[in-house]
Amino acid sequence: MEYTKPLAKLIECFQKLPSIGPKTATRLALHVIKMPLSNVSEFADALMDAKTKITYCENCFNISCSSPCEICSDHTRNKKIICVVSETKDLMAIEKTNEYHGLYHVLQGLISPIDGIGVDDIRIKELLYRINQNDIEEVILALNPSVEGEATAMYLNKLLKPFNIKITRIAFGLPMGSELEYADEMTLARALEGRVEIE
Amino acid sequence: MEYTKPLAKLIECFQKLPSIGPKTATRLALHVIKMPLSNVSEFADALMDAKTKITYCENCFNISCSSPCEICSDHTRNKKIICVVSETKDLMAIEKTNEYHGLYHVLQGLISPIDGIGVDDIRIKELLYRINQNDIEEVILALNPSVEGEATAMYLNKLLKPFNIKITRIAFGLPMGSELEYADEMTLARALEGRVEIE
DSSP states (O other): OOOHHHHHHHHHHHTSSSOOOOOHHHHHHHHHHOOOOOHHHHHHHHHHHHHOOEOOTTTTTOEEESSSSSTTOOTTTTTEEEEEEHHHHHHHHHHTOOOOOOOEEEOOSOOOOGBBTTTSSHHHOOOOOHHHHSSOEEEEEEEOHHHHHHHHHHHHHHGGGGGGOOOEOOSSSSTTTOOOOOGOOOHHHHHHHTTOOOO | OOOOHHHHHHHHHHSSSSSHHHHHHHHHHHHHHHHOOHHHHHHHHOOOOOOOHOOOHHHHHOOSSSSSOOOTTTTTTTEEEEEEEESHHEEEEEHTOOOOOEEEEOOOOBGGEEEEEEEEESHHHHHHHHHHSSOOOOEEEOSSSHHHHHHHHHHHHHHHHGOOOOOEEESSOOTOOOGEEEEEEEEHHHHHTTOOOOO
């Protein structure tokens, strides 16, 4: 015997989501059946709303309901600095610090030949166009310290050199509150390499 | 800055599901935005279908689109044996073994005074009614070997005694393929207690 059809279908839908296997999908689907109808229909509407109403900012490729997005159209922001991130979630992480007040550029990916993602598959052309068209003073590369992040940062650095603007990269080193003793060699090596003079 | 409204709403909906925290909810919601529209609307429909079309079997309280359910209305099944389980997922687990061909009774919970679930909150009355109305020869208690499962099994055993039918409980012991050396004391104790004579 199989699960009754509507349940089997819902389990299948949950399973298509990342990191959700058959057991979790079944648990979630059984939970949905026990939820009040109003919550389920709210969930179904939220799914459709998120998919149909959300678009990408034509300027920075952040996800937004409007284009240009809330950040690009905010007049209090410093329009001479662009912080380059890989995904919207990285943008959100930086926003949460309340330390950055410039603009962003969401690449929507990182160069990764293994996954078949080349330089034309992410929003590099659009970044160059923005730098060309606007008076930009600094580009901050806020990409992950992974193989793909490093490769993308190096490639961007090479492309941006001719523009004669300041190109910076976020610092890598020991996370706050961590202990030197337990840091891995790579992190410690980067922390040493990136040491700054005490004023 | 917060996530754009439809996204924030979808994240909130995902977070209401069990074992989904804010980070996973965000990841799932961002994934939905990247999914093809057809898949998203399929997902939304599956949610509503599962909630609106699925009901409980009036006989055994298994979830089903029809009442009586597929199992209760299957004439090839032995209608003299009832296997009592706590949830539909336990029923499914037993069905997968292909070893059992009787009927089921889904209690829809276990007695758990800590969670405020008493004997009247689960389908015990309905089980007694079924046994009273039908010619039942055996009731198999297939409840989890947890505190709640034990309590419910003991309570049911007491209630069913007067009916003068065979009451059995699934065996607890070493799982197949496991090693005695690594078994916990409780399991080993139950395995010893439940030892069977070799014929």
